[in-house]
Amino acid sequence: MIPSVESCxxxxxxxxxxxHIRRHSIMVEQAAAVIAEAHVRSGTPLFExxxxxxxxxxxxxxxxxxxxxxxxxxxxxxxxxxxxxxxISDIVGEHVKLRRFDPDGMVLEKEIVYYAxxxxxxxxxxxxxxxxxDLIERYSRGNDELALRIRANFAVCxxxxxxxxxxxxxxxxxxxxxxxxxxxxARLEGREATGAGPKGDVP
Numbered sequence: 001m002i003p004s005v006e007s008c009x010x011x012x013x014x015x016x017x018x019x020h021i022r023r024h025s026i027m028v029e030q031a032a033a034v035i036a037e038a039h040v041r042s043g044t045p046l047f048e049x050x051x052x053x054x055x056x057x058x059x060x061x062x063x064x065x066x067x068x069x070x071x072x073x074x075x076x077x078x079x080x081x082x083x084x085x086x087x088i089s090d091i092v093g094e095h096v097k098l099r100r101f102d103p104d105g106m107v108l109e110k111e112i113v114y115y116a117x118x119x120x121x122x123x124x125x126x127x128x129x130x131x132x133x134d135l136i137e138r139y140s141r142g143n144d145e146l147a148l149r150i151r152a153n154f155a156v157c158x159x160x161x162x163x164x165x166x167x168x169x170x171x172x173x174x175x176x177x178x179x180x181x182x183x184x185x186a187r188l189e190g191r192e193a194t195g196a197g198p199k200g201d202v203p
Contacts (some may be wrong), residue, residue: 002049002087008056011083019058023123029055030179031125032116038106038168047087050109054091058113073097096153103159111160118157125176128154128161 003011012022029052036051063073077093080086092108095117098110121131132154140147161172170178 001084002047003053003057003083003085005056008053011057011060011079015060015079016063017060018063020122021062024120025056025059025122027123027125028113028116028177029059030177031055031119032112034175034178034182035112035116035164036109038170039043039112039164042167044107046107046109046112048089050091051112053085054088054095054109054113055116057085057088058092058095058117060092068089071096071197098160099155103158103163107164111136115157115160115164118154119172119175125179127173127174128157 012025017025032051032055033048036046036048040046040048057080059072059074060079061072062068064070065072065075073093073096076095077089078088080092091113094110098114118131119125120127121134132150135150136147140150162197165172191197
């Protein structure tokens, strides 16, 4: 099952997602949607709905896991499965680190969300280098081994970037401008339109 945008916002409400994480998730959704739409126009067989829902819910477990120390990607996947959002569970579960990556294979929805998340620092689209520096500063805390793991993950992300953009008509540097031009479409206004509260339409 792929949750609707309204269901995604309803689940954010139900689980009391903090506003700053919500803003980050919305920006990741906008960046991911631009990339996914471009691939679909070029003939790539993608489900844009999976990309959008996976991006909106990729950090659904972030806030509680900051307190418990759990892996928020793993916990987020479990939350998705508990709500029967099976179609996006792996997207959420692999948004921090891809389990497998084929640089020559078909573009996958999870690769787009993984990459979009690495491009959004808080609620702003930035180059990979800037996002990398911020993550190392915030999460490695002087731990050289952890810093190396973060750098290794971003090395994979650069390969993902090359794969995603090699056949598109725009380059990674254009992404902030294009997202700004597209603006915040109705899919991000649906929360107000539906009046989804803490219960919303989450099954």
